[in-house]
Amino acid sequence: MKTKASTVAQKLLNLYRQEHVIFGGWAAVNQVFVAEADNDVMRELRALPTGKMLIQHIENLRSGKTPMDSIERELLPYGGTMDQSVATISLTPTEMSELESGINAFTPDDAGLERIQNLSVVKRFGNEWTVAIRAALATRPDLLQKWAVITKTYRAYYLWHVATDMLNQPLSERAHAQLQADMPEYETYLPLFGDAGEELLHKLRAFISVREPISSDNAPDAPTSI
Incomplete structure (x- = not known):
């Protein structure tokens, strides 16, 4: 247990x-917190960094103090820096027009991601583009919902490439522990690629056990779309 x-x-x-x-x-993650955080899980959380903050958040959700689509500001991860960015990022009309056109034309594949990342408005934010654009779209729920699909696609491809790179090298103790901790995310995103994703997920699970590199010839090729 x-x-x-x-x-x-x-x-x-x-x-x-x-x-x-x-x-x-x-609204999505709070449902998972309430459903899966039993007494044993709550005890485990107390021993993890920021776990006590999450425990308080879950207790607030269960008591009704916090709505199921929200979180108390003082319990925001990273000191609320992700949330604070919503109030500070604004786009010019030209940038918003470019972004809206790009979002509406997006396709969930490598080519679609490349087109999004090549937008001038996206390049402006460098490596923080997914979070920054989300913040900039705070007043546009119609586009925000579509942006969530883009970030989900981006995350899936990112994890695919990280996983395949990892299979080709021995794991250090630290990397092994990190992979174990990150497995829930791999288990969430890799199945989006269908059979190829399930195959890669199976190889990752085996890799955790043996810690030996797997020939790249045996790793599945990256799918062209989700």
């Missing part, structure tokens, strides 16, 4: 920290 509880606790903590890139935001 302890192993299972610790795995679930780490999964919930990952969701808590990554809410800003998860489709549906707090």
Whole structure:
């Protein structure tokens, strides 16, 4: 029971920290918190960094103090920096027009992601583009919902490439522990690629056990679309 509880606790903590890139935001992850955080999981959370903040958030949700689509500001991960950016990022009319056209033309594949990342308005924010654009679209729920699909697609491809690179090299103790902690995210995103994603996920699980590099010839090729 302890192993299972610790795995679930780490999964919930990952969701808590990554809410800003998860489709549906707090409304989606809060449902998972309430459903999966039993007493054993809550005990495991107390031993994890920022786990006590997540525990308080879950208790607030269950008591009704916090609505199921929200979180108390003082309990925001990263000190609320992701949330604060919503009030500080604005786009010019030209940038908004370019962004809206790009979002509406998006296709969930490599080519679609490349077109989005090549937009001038997206390049402006460098490596923080997914979070920055989400913040800039705070007053445009119609586009924000479409942007969530884009960030989900981006995250899926990112994890695909990280996973395939990882299979080709030995794991250090630290990398092994990190992979175990990140497995819930791989298990969320890789199945989006269908059979190829399931195959890669199977190889990752085996890799955790043996810690030996797997020939790149045996790793599935990256799908062209989700």
